[in-house]
Amino acid sequence: MRLSREGEINRLDFDFHGHGGYAIARREVEVDLPANYQFTFRIRGEAPIETLELKLIRGDDVWWTNRRDFAFPREWSTVVTKKRQISFAWGPSGGGDAKHINAMEVVVTAGSGGKGTVWFTDPVLEELLVTNEIGGLIIDCASCSVPDALQERVGNQLFVWLPDAPTQTPRIAGETRSVTTQPPSWAPAKNDFYSIVAKHATRGEYPRYFVGEQSYWTVIGADGAENEALVGEDGAVEPFKSGESIEPFLIVDGKRLTWADVDITQSLAEGDLPIPSVTWTTKNASMTMTAAVSSSSMLQLRYRVRGNASLRLEKRPFQVNPSTQFLNTEGGVAKVFHPELKHVPEWCAPPARFSKGAPEARTTRCEIDIPLQAGAKHEPFEKIAADWREKLHRVAIDIAGAPEIGDTIRANLAYTLIHRDGPALQPGSRSYERAWIRDGALISSLLLRLGHAAIAKQFATWFASFQYDNGKVPCCVDKRGADPVPENDSHGELIFLIDEIERYTGEKILQSHKEAAARYINELRAQNHGEFEGLVTESISHEGYSAKPVHSYWDDFFCVKGVNTPDFRRDVADSIRRTIDKHQLDYVPASVELADFDPTSTSIAISPLGLATLLPEKELRRTYEKYLSNLARPRADYTPYEMRNIGALIRLGEKNRALQLVDLFMLDRRPRGWKQWAEVVRTEYRKAGFIGDMPHAWVASDFIRSVLDAIAYEREDGTLVIGAGVPRRWLPLHVGPLATSQGAIDVRISRNGKVDVKGARNYVIAFSESPSNK
Structure with a gap:
């Protein structure tokens, strides 16, 4: 990227090389914004379709307008951005209007991932006086219309959408009984317009979401x-x-x-x-x-x-x-x-x-x-049914006392295979049609266990091809290429994935990529001193710290699993202890700076990473006691990534509490007949809002892994633990051939509690035949 000035004109040259990325032109300012305003600048370009952003910045707070699929005009054209088109993007304030800014940015973000040149003038701030702008009309008439405007009729009312219309009322064809003008805030976007129309129409004439x-x-x-x-x-x-x-x-x-x-x-x-x-x-x-x-x-x-x-x-x-x-x-x-x-x-x-x-x-x-x-x-x-039957039943998961669990595992395995595009494992097909190494590594771990090792290897090989020359592993890849935003769990996750493939298949692949990622992790660790000594550098991590990057233990857990040296393990354990003591905590914190309570993040260290020994036992137990206590309180929504807490509790010997969570989360499949979860679940079934993608493959992976942990999981020393999370009400049960590091195993537990394990060499049976094991 190269930014230069040609007189009063800014010139931005960029080449995304088929990857994700952004080119930024930043201007430092100190400006108080009026009550109503607009920014205007002129632009032309010789560039492919990309995303054009205007950002207003105050400290760590960012407001923006985001023009996706922007076609850069060959001739000079004016871009106008009004206050009502600017929204809060991210930052510690959490929202509200921008009243004072100290920087502005014009940003070209990779859309097609191509290269080009864009010329533009500095954005000019103009105060707008209160005017009678028109955003739409509601017309009472039998058969009138407004030429060249989006309009919908409900009975004798004609609703007309007029974004950025001049102040005068447009021409109306036909006789009218009354005309009511509406301001721009009435329906800023088409979705707002249809929501207004739908609420006047007979229920059912428009999609459910338009009536809230x-x-x-x-x-x-x-x-x-x-x-x-x-x-x-x-x-x-x-x-x-x-x-x-x-x-x-x-x-x-x-x-x-x-x-x-x-x-x-x-x-x-x-x-x-x-x-x-x-x-x-x-x-x-x-x-x-x-x-x-x-x-x-x-x-x-x-x-x-x-x-x-x-x-x-x-x-x-x-x-x-x-x-x-x-x-x-x-x-x-x-x-x-x-x-x-x-x-x-x-x-x-x-x-x-x-x-x-x-x-x-x-x-x-x-x-x-x-x-x-x-x-x-x-x-x-x-034939379609037979093909899917073969893909989903390679491993029998027959739980006679709770058949919905097996059905839900197989259905979500199918959704996971549908979401993937070629080798790219993706958590969704709309909002999250991108491949994260985080999601893909954890999904691949399940695919390896359930008879789909070839897909896991394809993903690993494909994703590793985007690794940077210095060993850095990108957080995610999409059609534009690799995203440059650092998320420092990604390097450890690639190593984890490569190790999982070797553990389950015996194949050593991508060793040079693994070694490069390990070197990069150690370079990140070497940059930290003082209270962050030995940890990887701060990042937005698993996107939980987008407002401000921090030293996230989630990052360290994956990187420890990848590098796995005694000094790294000691540094992470010591840091957790220091953070607990400094803030007088009774739980395991999720990051150094915030000392935040996030048991779902902490759980990743236990399952699947098997790093519970790094965590102080007293505070670890208290973490889940506090989490379960909080569950008893009303809450408006949650993310079902919490299902990974099931596996953590099983590995901590808290089977009954884990099973309570299984029952709870099974109730929140939406709709239950399709046996799936969205990324966000609202306790009020019809309360509308953003719910991520559905079905969500990474969310599903937490459920599947937790249920498989209940049947058989591997301790850090390689010992298989059989039946630790299985209640008597699930019986009889048969799972197999289930892949493990010891080869494929077959587990059967009869109705009377007899456990039969085939294929395992080193295992312990944790299933209890006690009547209290319900």
Whole structure:
């Protein structure tokens, strides 16, 4: 990146080399911002489509406007950013408006990851007086319209969206009874506009999220394919990312029924296959939509209607991904329209086309194929199911007393395979369609245990290719390439992944990458002195410290596991002790500077890293006592990464407490018929908000690992511990062949508590036959 001045013009040259990154032009200022204002600058560029940001900075607080997919004009053009378009991004203040700033930045962030040159003038601050700007209209009329404007009719009311309109009322075609102007704050964005319209319309005419209710969805796709579709809990299907959806409506006795008029249930084929169904039930009719994707990425929708009803399908300009989703992929109104959907029929089950028999017995069926990528071919549903059955049942997980647990493990294994794009293991397919080494290493650990070692090796080899020459491991990689933001757990996680592959398969791979990462870790440690002596340098870590980087013990736990030298282990243990003493804590802190309470972060040291001996036992026990006590208090939401605490408690011998958590988290699958979790769970089911991706593969990995730990886990000395978290109510139980460092093992525990282990050489049985072991 090179920043230079050409007279009064700034010149920014950049080359992202196909990677992630950013080019920054920073100007130091001391400015009090007025009550209302705008920033204006002129810009032109010879550059590919990237992201253009304007940042206002005060200390560690940042406000910004973020223009994704910005096409740089070849000729000079004016960019105007009004106060209402600027939002708080991050920083210790936590929010509010910017009133004083001491720096401004114009930033080009890698979108395509290409190279180019951008010329721009310094941003100019202009105070805006209060004006009567128009943001929209509500018109009372029978058939009027406003040319060239987005508009929706509800009865005799016409709602018109006019972003950045001039102060005069636009031309209205047709007779009107009244016109009410609305300010720009009425509907700043299209999603806001549709939310207003939906709240005036009959419930069900618009997606649930536009009336302020949380909606849920699941993902479908081929294993490892690039494109994934979403299926909404109410029956809509979003074939393409950011695209429109196909929504069903039933016509019964001449009345149009929507999702709001019927009872709705969700299910998976055979209880665990990624072939989801949505069923509508009403008094005289029912409709079931089932979605599947062939191995070559043909989306296949099957509709079955029973009773005296017709099925109408409408292509709606709304995503299944709700409007509360904003990270990387903004949900709500569709951004992309695909020609493949032109062939979707308007009537899937046309009126009056029924088989013979009583009305309640009449059934109509139809199927629709939509190619998600070139070369997609139709396959029978039975073949799609058989292919998934083979992938998910390589290791038997038969828990007769709690079959939902096995189904949930297999369903989430399927979602994990669907989310991946080629070798890239990704936690999601919309908000988190990126590959983190953190998520991928922990997911790979499970894939190794469940019969998918080849995928883990592919991921490791692919991700290692992005390692920097100095040994630094990037935190994540996407289509733009490697992200340069330092997260200092990443170096240890690559080593952990390489070691896990060797442990489970016996193969030594990527040794030079492992050695380079270890050298880089030691270089980071050498930079620290004083109270941080021997630790890796500060970072945003697992993104828990984005407001301000700190010395996170999460980073050190992974790096210790990777380097594993006595002095590093001692330095980390000593630092934890010092932090406890300095702040008079009765728990294990998550970072040096904040001495924060984060048991879910601390748990990673116990499971899967096996580093409990680094942690002071008294404070460690108190950490989980405090966590469990806090669980008894009401809370609005949480992240189900907390499921990794199940495995930690099992390894600490707290089986009954661990099992309470299993039962608790199983209740928070949304919707339960699809056996999945989002990244964020709200205790109020319909309270709307950002929930990350769903289903979320890293979250699922914490559940799967914890259940497998309950059946068999390995101590740091290599001994297998069998049945430490298994209650009698799960019995009989059979798991195997489950991969371990000793080879594949087979574990059976009979209904009367007899334990049979095959394939293990060095193990202890921790399952108790005591009647108290319920």
